[in-house]
Amino acid sequence: xxxxxxxxxxxxxxxxxxxxxxxxxxxxxxxxxxxxxxxxxxxxxxxxxxxxxxxxxxxxxxxxxxxxxxxxxxxxxxxxxxxxxxxxxxxxxxxxxxxxxxxxxxxxxxxxxxxxxxxxxxxxxxxxxxxxxxxxxxxxxxxxxxxxxxxxxxxxxxxxxxxxxxxxxxxxxxxxxxxxxxxxxxxxxxxxxxxxxxxxxxxxxxxxxxxxxxxxxxxxxxxxxxxxxxxxxxxxxxxxxxxxxxxxxxxxx
Amino acid sequence: xxxxxxxxxxxxxxxxxxxxxxxxxxxxxxxxxxxxxxxxxxxxxxxxxxxxxxxxxxxxxxxxxxxxxxxxxxxxxxxxxxxxxxxxxxxxxxxxxxxxxxxxxxxxxxxxxxxxxxxxxxxxxxxxxxxxxxxxxxxxxxxxxxxxxxxxxxxxxxxxxxxxxxxxxxxxxxxxxxxxxxxxxxxxxxxxxxxxxxxxxxxxxxxxxxxxxxxxxxxxxxxxxxxxxxxxxxxxxxxxxxxxxxxxxxxxxxxxxxxxxxxxxxxxxxxxxxxxxxxxxxxxxxxxxxxxxxxxxxxxxxxxxxxxxxxxxxxxxxxxxxxxxxx
Amino acid sequence: xxxxxxxxxxxxxxxxxxxxxxxxxxxxxxxxxxxxxxxxxxxxxxxxxxxxxxxxxxxxxxxxxxxxxxxxxxxxxxxxxxxxxxxxxxxxxxxxxxxxxxxxxxxxxxxxxxxxxxxxxxxxxxxxxxxxxxxxxxxxxxxxxxxxxxxxxxxxxxxxxxxxxxxxxxxxxxxxxxxxxxxxxxxxxxxxxxxxxxxxxxxxxxxxxxxxxxxxxxxxxxxxxxxxxxxxxxxxxxxxxxxxxxxxxxxxxxxxxxxxxxxxxxxxxxxxxxxxxxxxxxxxxxxxxxxx
Numbered sequence: 081x082x083x084x085x086x087x088x089x090x091x092x093x094x095x096x097x098x099x100x101x102x103x104x105x106x107x108x109x110x111x112x113x114x115x116x117x118x119x120x121x122x123x124x125x126x127x128x129x130x131x132x133x134x135x136x137x138x139x140x141x142x143x144x145x146x147x148x149x150x151x152x153x154x155x156x157x158x159x160x161x162x163x164x165x166x167x168x169x170x171x172x173x174x175x176x177x178x179x180x181x182x183x184x185x186x187x188x189x190x191x192x193x194x195x196x197x198x199x200x201x202x203x204x205x206x207x208x209x210x211x212x213x214x215x216x217x218x219x220x221x222x223x224x225x226x227x228x229x230x231x232x233x234x235x236x237x238x239x240x241x242x243x244x245x246x247x248x249x250x251x252x253x254x255x256x257x258x259x260x261x262x263x264x265x266x267x268x269x270x271x272x273x274x275x276x277x278x279x280x281x282x283x284x285x286x287x288x289x290x291x292x293x294x295x296x297x298x299x300x301x302x303x304x305x306x307x308x309x310x311x312x313x314x315x316x317x318x319x320x321x322x323x324x325x326x327x328x329x330x331x332x333x
Numbered sequence: 334x335x336x337x338x339x340x341x342x343x344x345x346x347x348x349x350x351x352x353x354x355x356x357x358x359x360x361x362x363x364x365x366x367x368x369x370x371x372x373x374x375x376x377x378x379x380x381x382x383x384x385x386x387x388x389x390x391x392x393x394x395x396x397x398x399x400x401x402x403x404x405x406x407x408x409x410x411x412x413x414x415x416x417x418x419x420x421x422x423x424x425x426x427x428x429x430x431x432x433x434x435x436x437x438x439x440x441x442x443x444x445x446x447x448x449x450x451x452x453x454x455x456x457x458x459x460x461x462x463x464x465x466x467x468x469x470x471x472x473x474x475x476x477x478x479x480x481x482x483x484x485x486x487x488x489x490x491x492x493x494x495x496x497x498x499x500x501x502x503x504x505x506x507x508x509x510x511x512x513x514x515x516x517x518x519x520x521x522x523x524x525x526x527x528x529x530x531x532x533x534x535x536x537x538x539x540x541x542x543x544x545x546x547x548x549x550x551x552x553x554x555x556x557x558x559x560x561x562x563x564x565x566x567x568x569x570x571x572x573x574x575x576x577x578x579x580x581x582x583x584x585x586x587x588x589x590x591x592x593x594x595x596x597x598x599x600x601x602x603x604x605x606x607x608x609x610x611x612x613x614x615x616x617x618x619x620x621x622x623x624x625x626x627x628x629x630x631x632x633x634x635x636x637x638x639x640x641x642x643x644x645x646x647x648x649x650x651x652x653x654x655x656x657x658x659x660x
Numbered sequence: 661x662x663x664x665x666x667x668x669x670x671x672x673x674x675x676x677x678x679x680x681x682x683x684x685x686x687x688x689x690x691x692x693x694x695x696x697x698x699x700x701x702x703x704x705x706x707x708x709x710x711x712x713x714x715x716x717x718x719x720x721x722x723x724x725x726x727x728x729x730x731x732x733x734x735x736x737x738x739x740x741x742x743x744x745x746x747x748x749x750x751x752x753x754x755x756x757x758x759x760x761x762x763x764x765x766x767x768x769x770x771x772x773x774x775x776x777x778x779x780x781x782x783x784x785x786x787x788x789x790x791x792x793x794x795x796x797x798x799x800x801x802x803x804x805x806x807x808x809x810x811x812x813x814x815x816x817x818x819x820x821x822x823x824x825x826x827x828x829x830x831x832x833x834x835x836x837x838x839x840x841x842x843x844x845x846x847x848x849x850x851x852x853x854x855x856x857x858x859x860x861x862x863x864x865x866x867x868x869x870x871x872x873x874x875x876x877x878x879x880x881x882x883x884x885x886x887x888x889x890x891x892x893x894x895x896x897x898x899x900x901x902x903x904x905x906x907x908x909x910x911x912x913x914x915x916x917x918x919x920x921x922x923x924x925x926x927x928x929x930x931x932x933x934x935x936x937x938x939x940x941x942x943x944x945x946x947x948x949x950x951x952x
Contacts, residue, residue: 154528
């Protein structure tokens with residue numbers, strides 16, 4: 081069974097400083113993997129590299145045997161890798177439903193010329209896309225807010241909206257960048273339940289977060305980065321007790 | 334959707350009846366210019382209001398339509414309709430070629446690049462005398478005609494222009510409410526997020542840029558076949574590019590009817606200021622500055638605020654989510 | 661005239677106009693660094709400087725004083741513009757100041773047309789012989805003044821930004837707005853000062869070049885745009901870049917006008933502009949991230 085995501089010796093340099101250096105790991109199908117590390121360890125950079133927003137300096141990123149690095153972000157999304165952002169990037173002035181519909185972008189076939197004329201086929205396609213979008217919203221529990229303007233949603237719900245949008249792209253893997261940041265305990269527990277449900281539906285997750293309870297609770301395996309390098313990898317309990325990991329976090333203080 | 338269709342139909346009826354109320358050819362010609370300008374504004378609105386890009390050089394595409402039509406019909410005696418189509422194709426190709434490097438830029442740099450492009454085209458229009466007639470321009474441009482029916486009177490051209498404008502309004506509305514339109518608006522909000530949703534951001538930006546150039550070119554051809562005389566100074570330089578931007582911004586970015594409103598306001602303003610003689614330039618500048626400070630959502634936005642009704646979510650109010658870092 | 665002699669002529673002309681572009685480019689750079697705004701009214705300041713100098717000179721004011729006084733008056737105008745129209749726009753999207761400053765340039769041009777009419781007006785050059793002969797090149801002596809004053813201004817600006825408290829505060833603000841706030845630098849005042857400086861620079865540029873090119877209500881647009889192209893060429897946000905860009909653009913334009921075609925001379929600046937933006941938007945010396 082090929083891995084849904086493979087990083088091999090990935091390296092990224094910014095102005096002489098290696099933000100990510102020789103990082104290798106893989107995410108298997110239906111796995112929940114966590115990527116943790118002190119601030120500045122390079123976690124968001126890894127995400128930006130995977131989703132194609134930054135070019136690699138060395139190494140390879142693959143999914144199911146297909147090379148991803150060097151491709152533009154929209155093609156990486158087409159390959160089944162979706163993501164959410166640390167600083168929630170919902171489309172503020174569009175409705176909740178429209179936000180998720182953008183996630184369905186690649187499932188539509190009609191271009192601007194067809195749109196101009198509004199053929200019957202296009203209208204049928206629109207119906208299908210809406211149905212799919214509503215399904216994604218229901219999954220995260222936001223179906224009732226479909227017509228609300230995205231920016232009017234409370235913060236926690238905006239995070240959910242991002243997840244629904246990611247789900248709409250019908251991914252194999254979702255990169256979650258600090259999904260629990262800014263959530264209270266109750267919301268975090270609900271998030272954990274949602275993520276487990278997402279995994280059950282067949283989607284793998286790569287999760288970056290600082291909430292250790294969440295990470296330890298739902299992850300199958302944890303990868304620890306420090307100063308751009310991988311210093312540990314293994315089941316949550318094992319990593320929690322790894323002296324190198326403890327030293328890295330204590331060293332941060 | 335049916336409400337929208339009704340709106341368009343009502344508007345069409347109003348348009349059809351208008352010349353009967355205003356039989357004075359002066360007023361009719363103003364309405365014609367409003368229509369021509371509205372076509373430019375509609376296209377530019379797609380680019381600026383929905384996709385969130387900036388163009389300070391759209392007069393260049395307007396010129397391509399006008400000069401293309403003029404040259405092809407006067408020097409090469411091509412059928413005017415073919416000339417319109419050929420000019421459109423030329424404008425589309427140039428917009429495509431220019432768009433690829435230009436749209437990689439954003440914010441100020443994008444604005445400046447489009448400005449530079451517009452200036453270059455203007456200079457070429459003035460300097461390439463053998464082709465464009467230089468500052469003297471081109472005269473005796475034949476009117477458009479269908480068989481023996483010539484669109485050479487104000488009232489006939491009025492219907493032609495507004496038929497085109499109405500059609501383009503419907504098309505624009507359809508595009509905006511489609512998958513493509515949604516993705517355009519998404520790009521405006523966050524290019525990064527849009528791209529991770531699978532939106533091919535560069536291709537879409539290029540597409541809407543080319544489309545807006547097509548609108549401007551069509552308007553230019555219509556202008557040429559109406560006025561039958563064109564020269565670089567009138568409408569094909571930086572001042573018109575700015576007027577176009579003002580129409581879109583003043584009318585309300587991201588609002589189809591706003592483009593019409595903006596075109597109406599700016600065109601009418603131009604006429605109102607004309608008797609002021611040399612005061613018109615200063616007055617335009619002052620009005621522009623005051624409007625942008627006090628009416629950030631444009632006239633349409635201002636009116637919407639007055640009515641307090643919000644049936645649909647408000648469209649984005651201005652290109653570029655970056656804010657001016659300011660003290 | 662031999663090619664060598666012609667080249668020397670073009671070189672001198674290019675250097676002269678290049679210094680003007682450099683001054684205008686510095687004006688753009690200073691405001692951009694202070695506020696992130698591209699001031700499209702910069703050309704208007706140049707034009708006002710030229711025309712005010714003409715009026716003052718006709719009123720009998722001695723020439724050097726004309727130049728200084730007109731600069732002062734335009735500086736005040738620049739401050740007024742900033743307070744009235746730029747300050748209230750804090751926090752608005754990028755397109756707003758673009759349109760406002762374009763509106764301001766239109767307003768200034770319209771006012772100038774009303775006050776000074778549409779004719780191109782002459783201005784007496786600063787004291788000196790009518791021409792200067794450099795090997796086989798003949799240049800108006802005013803060119804020497806242009807170059808000399810420009811150099812003095814650039815040196816003065818460098819000293820201002822390096823040695824004075826206010827100048828360093830402005831640089832701090834440009835480098836790190838939050839850090840500057842934390843140490844008590846008032847960004848509003850920095851922006852005001854930047855407008856004042858740029859307006860003054862622009863006015864001086866106008867008053868210096870007017871004796872060579874004549875002053876008219878519509879000279880601002882082209883000069884402003886070319887000065888801006890020069891700023892981009894050198895790297896928007898870099899003062900040495902502005903100077904380098906200005907001189908380089910002046911030389912390019914002069915040689916192109918001389919050896920290729922004088923009709924398309926104006927296009928040189930814009931072609932250069934596009935090339936820079938497409939190939940290396942940060943310009944020759946720029947360090948700011950391109951695209952904002």
